[in-house]
Amino acid sequence: MTSDARWVVPFRDGDRTQRSLLGGKGANLCEMTNLGLPVPPGFIVTTEACRSYRAEGGQVPGDLFRQMDEALTELEEATGRRLGDPEAPLLLAVRSGAVFSMPGMMDTVLDLGSTPVTHPGLVALGGELFAWDARRRFLEMFGKVVLGVPEEAFSQVLDRAIAEAGVKDERFLTPDQMAQVVSGFRAAIRDAGVILPEDPREQLRMAVEAVFRSWDGDRAVAYREMEGIDHDLGTAVNVQMMVFGNLNQRSASGVAFTRDPATGENVPYGDFLTAAQGEDVVAGTRLPEPLATLADDFPEAHEELVANLDRLEAHYRDMCDIEFTIEDDRLWMLQTRVGKRSALAALNIAMDLVDEGTITREEAVRRVTPVQVERLLHPRFADRKVPVLTTGLAASPGAATGKIVFSSEEARDRGRAGEQVILVRGETSPEDLEGMVASVGLLTARGGLVSHAAVVARGLGKPAVCGASALDIRLEDQTVRVGETVLHHDDVISIDGTTGKVAVGEVELVIPKDDPRLDTLLEWADQFRDIHIFANADTPDDARRALAAGAEGIGLCRTEHQFLGERLPLIRQIILSRSLEQEREALIPLEAAQRQDFEELFQVMDGKKVVIRLLDPPLHEFLPSLVDLKVKHALGTLDAEGERLLEAAVRLHEHDPMLGVRGIRLGVLRPAVYAGQVRAIIGAAVARKEAGGDPRPEIMLPLISTAHELAWGLNIVHSTAREVMDAAGVEVDYTTATMIETPRAALRAEHLAPQVDAFSFGTNDLTQLVFGLSRDDVEVTYLPSAMELDLMPIQPFATIDRNGVGVLVEMATRAGRGVNPDLVTGICGEHGGDPETIRFCHELGMTHVSASASRIKVARLAAAHAALAQSGPDASA
Secondary structure, eight states, rough: OOTOOOOEEGGGGGGGGGGGHHHHHHHHHHHHTTTTTOOEEEEOOHHHHHHHHHTSOOOOOHHHHHHHHHHHHHHHHHOOOOEEEEESSEEEEEEEEEEOOTTTTSSSEEEEEETTTTTHHHHHHHHHHHHHHHHHHHHHHHHTTOOOHHHHHHHHHHHHHHHTTTOGGGGGHHHHHHHHHHHHHHHHHHHHTTOOOHHHHHHHHHHHHHHHTTTTSSSHHHHHHTTOOOOOEEEEEEEEEEEOOTTTTTTTEEESSSOOTOHHHHHHSEEEEEEOHHHHHHHHHOEEEEGGGGHOHHHHHHHHHHHHHHHHHHHTOEEEEEEEEEETEEEEEEEEOOOOOHHHHHHHHHHHHHHSSSSSSSHHHSOHHHHHHHTTTOOOSSOOTOOOSEEEEEEEEOOEEEEEEHHHHHHHHHTTTTTTHHHSSSSGGGHHHHHHSSEEEEEEOOOTTHHHHHHHHHHHTTTEOOOOOOOOEEETTTTEETTTTEEEEEEEEETTTTTTEEEESOOOEEEOOOOHHHHHHHHHHTTTOEEEEEEEEOHHHHHHHHHHHHHOOOOEEEEGGGGGGHHHHHHHHHOOSHHHHHHHHHOOOOOOOOHHHHHHHHHHHHTEEEEEEEEEEEEGGOOOOHHHHHHHHTTTTOOOHHHHHHHHHHHHHHGGGGSSSSSSSHHHHHHHHHHHHHHHHHHHHHHHHHHTTOEEEEEEEOOOOOOHHHHHHHHHHHHHHHHHHHHHHHOOOOOEEEEEEEEHHHHTHHHGGGGGGGEEEEHHHHHHHHTTHHHHHTTTTTHHHHHHTTTOOOOTTTOOOOHEEEEEEEEHHHHHHHHHHTOOOEEESSSGHHHHHHHHHHHHHHEEEEEEEEGGGHHHHHHHHHHHHHHOOOOOO
């Protein structure tokens, strides 16, 4: 950086377009200042300063402190107060401000400048108790954030003072008692072996460095990883004149949204506390008042606030949240940003803004994310009359059932291990993030609708019930009591974050029906996407569900799923056949059953492509467990049929079935099985054509590695299809495909593409073979540890590995289309419904993705987002 770099920007000199330099909070403070709203003045230390600090190993840029001093002098002149002045002291708030919102993940220091020297001026401003309380708050924050003193050192002092005074909380301490708390805090700092500087300018410099360091704190890093935020962006630091919602009874602090962030309803929404600072509102230690009642106590401030909310929403063209303080009846706007919201609110706000003429349909599609669409299908209690243990605030929609855990660490460990746990706490803090992420739901005894637990739960899409004040949580004996009911650690409870209900035991949950507004949004999304959305569907019922979700065809019908249940004996008869004649005879009923399935499937999907994969898994999967059979044999409990099954299981046993006789290899060893399946497919298509239908089958060969294997398989397909069509005197327009799921197939794609109409990338198997990982095992063993240690940036079975698997997919697609320009390409399996994978497929110019029916709607929106991202930024940005 050059010596003339500008590290500090006053609020009046910035605007919201500079968020990458000023951070989101700082850019919006500048914007509100420019709009003429009542913003406490201040300045911003830029993200560039933070990046320089980190790059230089914790060295402050050479000119930073000089620029801060100049900005501070201007701030003092503007406010008529001076930092460290005994008569008219200026107190400062020092807050982080990342480019992307990271609520509660980094550090803040408030009331900076509250020292023994400025104490008389603070007394004159708000009285003895106010002055001592400001010093208490500063010492605790500065001690923890800047000096690294453990929080317990302060909480023990305060808890002891409250207990000795016999009062509810610190608000009821006398000035003398609060002075003793301040003395105890100073002693705690000394006992920690650190030095508290008395010069407030030195305190400011240290606080700014502490905020820089908090960018690399554990909870900030964990949050960025969860949200996909670049670790190198750095944070800005906002230095702002303190205003005091705790000055007197004509003062208050609160959080407000221009619309309801849980439902999207177009009404102002939020919480406030009288005689409190902003941190008291979000801490959840006091029960706040709903924003609607602000007019009762502060009518003029309420009227001004509502007008400011309307102005901000009109300016940002979106729902905003703001923090405000009323100091002695004067309203101050402390912060604004485009507000976080639940999935339901995101949908309703986007649709309402279109109806109001504020945004376009394209903007509405951009503003609802695929993740939010997934969350819109949250479960709820099936029985509305379920016995309710207690009711709290409906903080985050959805319902969950799980075992009670009381610590975030336990919730994290057990949740990661796959257990369904509900984290039960008095209130949560940013340190609880990992436990909240791993839990299926959250239940707190304290906290309002904008408390930490509520805001984070909505962002995570987790059900949450907050402020259930009837809960008596006793950590010493690991119980929670409601009246005479006592629940213990590991007991099962159910919560409904949409209604605020809490119930004992496991409650049946149901998925809500589709929202018509979501269907409308997805219809708009379909107009913007280029890639087709197919479904993985094996049965007619699967196909109906897929169609209802908006699928354009079937991209993967796994024929082996038609062999299960009551048809299992039919495939076992084929396995047990000792001659070709027995095999053909055993195939007759199975072929007839499959033909019936395909006829119904073609009827449901009339006029739409149905891609049918011939038998893929190894035959032993249709047999009982070899171990179980051997045990029964040793016990002498196997009948004659069982002995035959044991013989077959031993014969078909493989040390590594995933690399054994499956896919085309099975067809080579059992060609009659493949021929029988082709007869069923083409026979069903003939029947549908004769009935006036429009069947469009595509027959797909799995696990191909060589061009010779593919040619062999296609010979069976074409010759068998010709026999069926000639016998019926009916022509069927069918196409053929090969799965690309071995690395060799991807590498030799130009030799496969001329033989088929389509490539379908089986990314599940391709990922296994590229990584050398067994998906059935490593997802619960190796991968969690590997990802925690940053050995893998993604879970490769959930999102495509662009740098490995993706390279092969791209190589095969380009090579295949190089020799067959009309080649259809797509992917199927678990990746087909993943938004990031869909983006990759769109960028590659693939024809379609195929996803499970439950993710079709997610895939539709994700495909639109991928296309819109390539077309340019959001017009509203």
